[in-house]
Amino acid sequence: MILVVGGTGRLGVRLTSDLAAAGQPVRVMARGHSQPLPEQGPDGVEIVRGNLSSMSDCKLAVDGCEQVVFAASGFGLRRGGTPRSVDRDGALRLLETAKSGGVEHLVMMSMHGAAADAPLEFLRMKFAAEEALKSSGLAWTTIRMGANLEQFVASMSQPLKTKGYVLVFGSGSTPVTFTSTADAAALVGRALSDQALRGRTVEWGSGTHSLNAVAAAILRHAGGGSIKRIPVPALHVMSVGARPFSPFMARMAAAALWMESGAAAFDSVAQRRAFPDIPVSGLEESLDPRP
Numbered sequence: 589m590i591l592v593v594g595g596t597g598r599l600g601v602r603l604t605s606d607l608a609a610a611g612q613p614v615r616v617m618a619r620g621h622s623q624p625l626p627e628q629g630p631d632g633v634e635i636v637r638g639n640l641s642s643m644s645d646c647k648l649a650v651d652g653c654e655q656v657v658f659a660a661s662g663f664g665l666r667r668g669g670t671p672r673s674v675d676r677d678g679a680l681r682l683l684e685t686a687k688s689g690g691v692e693h694l695v696m697m698s699m700h701g702a703a704a705d706a707p708l709e710f711l712r713m714k715f716a717a718e719e720a721l722k723s724s725g726l727a728w729t730t731i732r733m734g735a736n737l738e739q740f741v742a743s744m745s746q747p748l749k750t751k752g753y754v755l756v757f758g759s760g761s762t763p764v765t766f767t768s769t770a771d772a773a774a775l776v777g778r779a780l781s782d783q784a785l786r787g788r789t790v791e792w793g794s795g796t797h798s799l800n801a802v803a804a805a806i807l808r809h810a811g812g813g814s815i816k817r818i819p820v821p822a823l824h825v826m827s828v829g830a831r832p833f834s835p836f837m838a839r840m841a842a843a844a845l846w847m848e849s850g851a852a853a854f855d856s857v858a859q860r861r862a863f864p865d866i867p868v869s870g871l872e873e874s875l876d877p878r879p
């Protein structure tokens with residue numbers, strides 16, 4: 589049995605469906621808080637309602653599982669979790685129960701730029717979870733993704749239907765390396781089945797684009813519209829000023845500034861060459877993602 593924690597999220601849904609289609613028994617753990625949690629999963633998929641903040645929920649979820657994928661996140665939550673409480677503390681709780689519950693291998697979803705001294709709290713929390721996994725005694729694989737491509741396309745496109753524009757944070761001219769959900773799910777599938785990926789950190793990018801290029805692709809696909817920009821000085825104000833009333837908005841603004849700095853771009857070509865069977869989805873495919 590493979591446990592996918594955060595199995596109702598963007599990556600979790602795709603991964604769960606790929607694993608079930610391949611005949612793997614899968615268990616999904618989530619709270620049914622930010623995403624709906626079905627009472628019953630499709631064939632081969634067990635559903636466990638559980639919160640990473642609860643040791644007993646984590647214990648129940650890992651029970652009988654050989655492998656676990658940590659695909660939960662507090663980064664995009666408007667309430668009910670933060671990178672600190674989910675990506676670090678939740679991951680640490682899960683690690684502890686996985687170890688005592690006899691789990692063999694854990695795949696940790698992390699992000700390019702994770703480091704103890706990273707400028708974003710999210711990246712510092714991811715690094716803490718990576719380090720804890722490495723010293724846990726479990727077999728491990730860490731996958732560092734770029735920013736999720738479909739998530740960006742969806743959030744930039746959101747105002748298009750009602751207001752006729754796509755939203756670009758900052759100048760939009762800095763390159764950003766994105767990872768497509770489908771590619772990340774395929775890589776996790778590979779990490780679950782291939783012993784060669786154990787004890788390794790793999791950094792995975794599907795493609796590097798500026799936000800202006802993403803916006804242009806969205807507008808081409810939609811057949812028209814304009815671009816509305818949130819200027820860099822406004823992002824600086826938001827990243828600090830929004831903290832007391834919307835930590836979510838403050839996180840988004842800080843992440844946009846990090847991207848503006850150029851730190852979100854990386855060379856993913858060499859890693860991709862080592863896994864020629866993993867698909868590489870382009871920007872155009874992300875405009876019509878598989879449901």
Ligand SMILES: NC(=O)c1ccc[n+]([C@@H]2O[C@H](COP(=O)([O-])OP(=O)(O)OC[C@H]3O[C@@H](n4cnc5c(N)ncnc54)[C@H](OP(=O)(O)O)[C@@H]3O)[C@@H](O)[C@H]2O)c1
Pocket residue numbers: 593594595596597598599600617618619620621622623624638639640641658659660661662663664669674675678697698699700732733734735736739
């Ligand atoms: N999106 C990105 O750009 C990006 C980039 C790099 C790395 N990653 C990492 O890749 C993984 C997948 O990301 P994603 O974008 O697919 O995530 P997502 O869509 O935001 O989904 C997050 C999932 O975590 C669950 N969750 C949140 N808090 C929880 C808690 N306390 N207990 C149990 N489940 C909880 C959510 O369901 P409920 O809220 O209903 O519980 C949901 O299923 C995450 O680990 C993320 O940090 C993402």
